[in-house]
Amino acid sequence: MAAVDDVIADLVAEHGLPAAARAQLGALLAALADDEHAPTTVRDPRDAVGVHLADSLVALALSDVSDARMIADLGAGAGFPGLPLAVALPEANIALVESIARKCGFIAAAAASAGLTNVDVVAERAEAWADGMGRIDVVTARALAPLGVIAEYAAPLLREGGVLVAWKGRRDADEERIAAAAANQLGLAVEEVRPVAPYKGADHRHLHVLRKIAPTPDRFPRRPGMARKRPLGADAASSSDRRQR
Numbered sequence: 139m140a141a142v143d144d145v146i147a148d149l150v151a152e153h154g155l156p157a158a159a160r161a162q163l164g165a166l167l168a169a170l171a172d173d174e175h176a177p178t179t180v181r182d183p184r185d186a187v188g189v190h191l192a193d194s195l196v197a198l199a200l201s202d203v204s205d206a207r208m209i210a211d212l213g214a215g216a217g218f219p220g221l222p223l224a225v226a227l228p229e230a231n232i233a234l235v236e237s238i239a240r241k242c243g244f245i246a247a248a249a250a251s252a253g254l255t256n257v258d259v260v261a262e263r264a265e266a267w268a269d270g271m272g273r274i275d276v277v278t279a280r281a282l283a284p285l286g287v288i289a290e291y292a293a294p295l296l297r298e299g300g301v302l303v304a305w306k307g308r309r310d311a312d313e314e315r316i317a318a319a320a321a322n323q324l325g326l327a328v329e330e331v332r333p334v335a336p337y338k339g340a341d342h343r344h345l346h347v348l349r350k351i352a353p354t355p356d357r358f359p360r361r362p363g364m365a366r367k368r369p370l371g372a373d374a375a376s377s378s379d380r381r382q383r
């Protein structure tokens with residue numbers, strides 16, 4: 139598939155990836171295309187090269203990501219953005235944390251087919267992953283949850299100074315207000331919202347970067363499920379709404 143190979147070659151050049159990356163990224167696309175039960179609706183390589191590979195690699199423009207040694211990709215699904223980042227950063231260790239065991243099976247098989255040896259597949263909920271607590275340089279998350287909920291998952295896992303990078307679409311003032319209030323309770327601060335254009339047709343994409351600037355209080359992580367059930371910051375946001383009315 140010449141066109142797809144050309145896009146992969148362009149990604150390798152654009153991001154200055156290691157020599158092995160071209161074949162490894164191709165192997166990730168093949169893993170998706172060859173498994174009709176792959177846990178994603180985007181399996182055709184002509185689409186997946188943008189939606190999964192280019193979109194994952196766009197975060198390499200952040201020096202926190204390109205310099206990271208320990209990355210945790212929460213809610214990894216079929217392995218994105220974690221697997222392409224593992225290809226790009228062979229010196230880093232990438233934990234892909236995914237609560238559904240069947241999806242973990244796919245991730246492990248895809249990683250093996252690409253010859254990746256710097257990947258750990260963690261079949262747990264992010265809130266329950268005790269081994270990761272306080273150890274992670276960069277937490278990544280795409281299409282996982284509202285930003286405030288992702289912040290709550292990420293904060294206890296990050297070392298101080300580490301960053302959460304969350305892939306999001308069009309900006310949403312309510313979501314961002316709730317996330318900022320949640321961040322405040324978690325020892326995180328919103329650092330940057332970076333517009334990105336990883337592939338043709340990827341409109342309104344943004345990377346949200348939140349840095350851990352203080353210890354996360356001991357009451358986190360809350361019990362699995364609580365972050366979604368009783369989101370932090372929702373009260374603060376609604377009382378600020380009331381004040382503005």
Ligand SMILES: C[S@@+](CC[C@H](N)C(=O)[O-])C[C@H]1O[C@@H](n2cnc3c(N)ncnc32)[C@H](O)[C@@H]1O
Nearest residue numbers: 213214215218235236237238263264280281282
């Ligand atoms: C919509 S998928 C996104 C997958 C992938 N990140 C992507 O962008 O292609 C969200 C994934 O997060 C997983 N998930 C949801 N809550 C989770 C949690 N608390 N801990 C770990 N995984 C979770 C789900 O099982 C699902 O596979």
